[in-house]
Amino acid sequence: MVSPSALDRKLIRDLLGSGAVVLAIAGIIAVGVSCFVAMRSAYHNLGEAKDRYYARCRMADFSVELKKAPVSEASVLGELPGVTEIRTRIQQFVIVDLEGVDAIINGQVLSLPDRHAPIINDIVIRRGGYFTGRPEDEVIVNDAFARHHGIEPGDTVHLLMGDRRRGFRVVGTAISSEFVYLLGPGAIVPDPSRFGVFYLKRSDMEAAFGFEGACNQVVGRLSPEVRDRPDALLDRAELLLEDFGVASTTPRRDQISDRFLSDEIRQLGTFAFVMPAIFLGVAALVLNILMARLTEQQRTTIGTLKALGYSDGELYRHLLKFGMVVGLMGGLLGCGLGHLLAGAMTGLYRQFFELPRLENRVFPGVMASGLAISVACAVVGVARGARGVLALEPAEAMRPRPPEGARVTWPERIPWLWRALGTGWRMVLRNILRNGKRNAVGVASSAMAAALLVSGLLGRAALDRGLEIQFSLILRSDVDLSFRDTCGRGALLEVRRLPGVDHAEPTLDVGGTFRNGPYKKRGAITGLIAGSRLTAPRDAEDRRVPIPPAGLALGRTLAEQLRVRPGDELVFEPSEGRREPRRVPVVAIVDSFIGLVAYADLAYLSRLVDEEFAVSGVQLEVDPRADRREELFRELKRLPVIRAVGVREEMIESIRRTIVDTNAAATVMMVLFAGTIFFGTTLNASLVGLAERRREVATLLVLGYERSAVSRLFLRETLVINSVGTLLGLPLGQALFWALMQTAQTDSFRIPMADPSAAFAWTLVVGLAFSLAAHAVVVRSIGRLDLQESMRIRE
Amino acid sequence: MSLQTTRTDREETAADGPILRLEGVGRTFRMGEVEVEVLRDVDLEIGPGELVVMVGPSGSGKTTLLNLVGGLDQPTAGRVWFRDRELSACSKRALGEFRREAVGFVFQFFNLVPTLTARENVQVAAEIVDEPLDVDECLRLVGLAPRADHFPAQLSGGEQQRVAIARALAKNPELLLCDEPTGALDFETGKAVLAMLWDVNKRMNKTVIIITHNQAIARMADRLIRIRSGRIADDVRQDHPVPPGEISW
């Protein structure tokens, strides 16, 4: 083995000599790189699992939902240019009756060929097998639902179909690429305890729902040329099938499961660059300071080496190596940490996304970029910090340094202020103002850390606020019923008579297309009765917005997408009834955080679809007592008109369980990450300061100052700098949060503005805690200061 | 490489003509508004193998002159040659090359790298030249072989200065420039260090320039140059230099 050159040995000892600071900086780099590696790995893990799975199941590129069409008619879609293959199927919503479960479970039933064939949106059998071919009532259940309820092949489940309760023997459990993120009606997070997918034989479905030779959905695949822009084609499809009641045409990007999955992947892609950029930026700044200090400290040594004949380049490279080592340390640590983190994230995703073979793989490319980025960032920091080396003239470096011009700082020119300060504060202020650049970095770093923390904590606050607005201000019903078909007043009266129902309000959902000139969006209008209590649309200040007797109260997201304001008119084309485009005025804008909403008066909306009084669902306020509720649920299960039932408590509970808990884990990470910056930069600034002022500190000690008094001076400096930085970071964090939210915003979610005071308070607490932790290390260094040696230092 | 062969090398290359030549050299420093003329109109020739001692009051320009000769600095007037290479016309880079190949410095305050051991401090110089002397041999020569693995902080001032001499020697330079090598040392130690420089000059035939405040040391010189206010006030050849061991002060 070649032994390292003397210069390299110096490098190693320099590194060891700056131990704590080097570790802290490597730590900051490691955090940044681990974010990068974790998110990029999760990104690839998810992306690759998705692509594999979609290919395996032959995921549809589009679907068209119809009221009912003969298969022969629907099949004309297969002849459209660009459509390579189609499949017709029947889908319905049902209520599921499980032995021993009182709660209401919603289910979606889908037809599958009686005999297995490779089809679009195929299933992957998990347990058991496909239909046996025997003339029996058989069902394949989606695996998550089966797992959750302990359903095994051979068990029986009962489905309320039409007006019959039918038992089906479970032959297998399965997963499918169209249900990676499986949402029940009205839900925003998957809840396998309350929603399942049930695959039945096509022949059974046809018989049960009166769909002989008919279908109500066409799924299809497209040729690569049109796959990415299917809209024109879908418009044609809609025209072709107009007579069969096209409820919606859904390109893959609007398919619910795909949208959630793709949004998540896209967001990971963005975050994978934003977060690490902040950390690595800070690390480079801090390294810059450290290196500037080291170079200054080694002035004479570097001058001597130049006198010996070392060239500028050799010495500069020598110092760059310092950066490379720190970068490599941080990078390697970050890659390891990032891989673990990616594992944790992927594990979390497995709870949301039913993706087979979603594993945490090692991506050499990601690791290599992680290492390269960290080394590059460290080298950039060092390269700037060590620039002094190039300018240093050896003859100059040998001479004692000219004394720092004892610059008068501005507070000293304000006599009354200066007199009011104690000696301690005067020293603190002078030091802060004289080391402008270093302290600017300190301020910037703590601002970044605070900003990160604020943005993380605001996410949590916004989530809580969103849930509060959505479920205690806007949607206030205990139970929501939706009907299989639009009904008349009779249905409402019937529901009002159900046991335990204290109050019932009808709703009418009309799907269709909103148009404003070139802007177009598919959605639905919800009709509410005048003065409705159970749905109370709100404006941005949480004030109730009354439903106009004519015209729309439009959700903000939808209004923004359609570029309309109150007073404008837009065109609504219902996808039911006569489907005639109607001009409707936009009267008010309401705020909503989940989904795209539009409200109208129920009577007004009924008239729009040429009905007198139509109802598609009922919202209920019910008796809270458990036995009364059970009684209600039992009755509901018997009502054939009911398509789905949503229970508010359960909905909130499942949201809390999934989103909020996930968010808690993310918050802890965020605190640790931001803390690393607070700790690392504080430590760096203080130790660099201590190294520069060893003589001064030693003198104070020799004069008889207590070590605690001296360390208090450093603490004050730290606190001043970190407080300034943290305070600046608070609004910065809010801005960062909004910027990130702009990328995270989807049609399904809008993130509300939450009161930031709690987030601010916590950020201050965390900043203080980590700064104090770093200060503890500084105190120890002061305690170990060798007085005699420090006094001997030549400056 | 043994010291013996080096010596013969040098004898062959130490051809005729001066090794250093200064012509009308001046050095002015600008400090803000004021210009300080530190050296003025210096003409000087130094032959190969000479042992030159420079004396002069503090601030007279000795270090400045040594820096010009050693390629650490450039004159503001006049020209400096090392053999047929004009240092005053060299780029920064070429000056670095020159220092690397031809010059060994011994500084008043030793200037060892504090994080390197004695041996490594010598290595750091030896590693950048093509034909260095053996590092341990150099340390042995200055009597510090047993302390080779000690750090500067663990060595006395005299020991550190000896390491510095070993470091200057290891490069096997033609020119050894010593700026007050005994300034920080006591009498006995100073004498030992000077004896070493004497040895290097006589046995290895290197050109040695020593700056000092100490008039007594001047007796060891082949040539004594007095500097006063940036000028050469006096330049005497001494035919019977006294070895440092026999000098007392």
Ligand SMILES: Nc1ncnc2c1ncn2[C@@H]1O[C@H](COP(=O)(O)OP(=O)(O)OP(=O)(O)O)[C@@H](O)[C@H]1O
């Ligand atoms: N880089 C510089 N900038 C300004 N003035 C300088 C510089 N270098 C040297 N001087 C000035 O030049 C004069 C001569 O300095 P020099 O170091 O050569 O003196 P010296 O003879 O070596 O003195 P000493 O015996 O005290 O070491 C001094 O007045 C010094 O202040």
Ligand SMILES: [Mg+2]
């Ligand atoms: Mg001098």
